[in-house]
Amino acid sequence: MALKQVEEIGSPKRDFKFSKARNQKSVRSNLLEAIAQVHGGSVVSSKDEDGVVRMKIVVKKQDLKNMLEKISGGNNDTRQAPPVQSAFSSVLTLEHRLNIMRKRHVKRVENANKGCRSSWRPMLQSIPEEL
Numbered sequence: 001m002a003l004k005q006v007e008e009i010g011s012p013k014r015d016f017k018f019s020k021a022r023n024q025k026s027v028r029s030n031l032l033e034a035i036a037q038v039h040g041g042s043v044v045s046s047k048d049e050d051g052v053v054r055m056k057i058v059v060k061k062q063d064l065k066n067m068l069e070k071i072s073g074g075n076n077d078t079r080q081a082p083p084v085q086s087a088f089s090s091v092l093t094l095e096h097r098l099n100i101m102r103k104r105h106v107k108r109v110e111n112a113n114k115g116c117r118s119s120w121r122p123m124l125q126s127i128p129e130e131l
Contacts, residue, residue, distance in 0.1 A: 047054055
């Protein structure tokens, strides 16, 4: 009786999903780089760790304002202030949320440090020794 050796092959659907996700990440990072270059900016650094793409992009303030206007549906006409204000208000709310998160983190660290500074005390009362 002959034994057949079977090669273990991963699921084709799973392989396709992984390759599709990798391609989408590279497309996103390429898109961000292209947006930065079109608007007069440049990508300073880029790294891909654990499925997260982090980029540092340098742009001028005016170019950033123009990009925010276009994203919010406005155009480059400076007389139309509401789209810029709405974009800036969303940026401000984002900054506000980040500040709240930082404050929460600081409070957690302080509370954790308070627990470490106090001396250890046993939970049970001591048992008297017999002489």
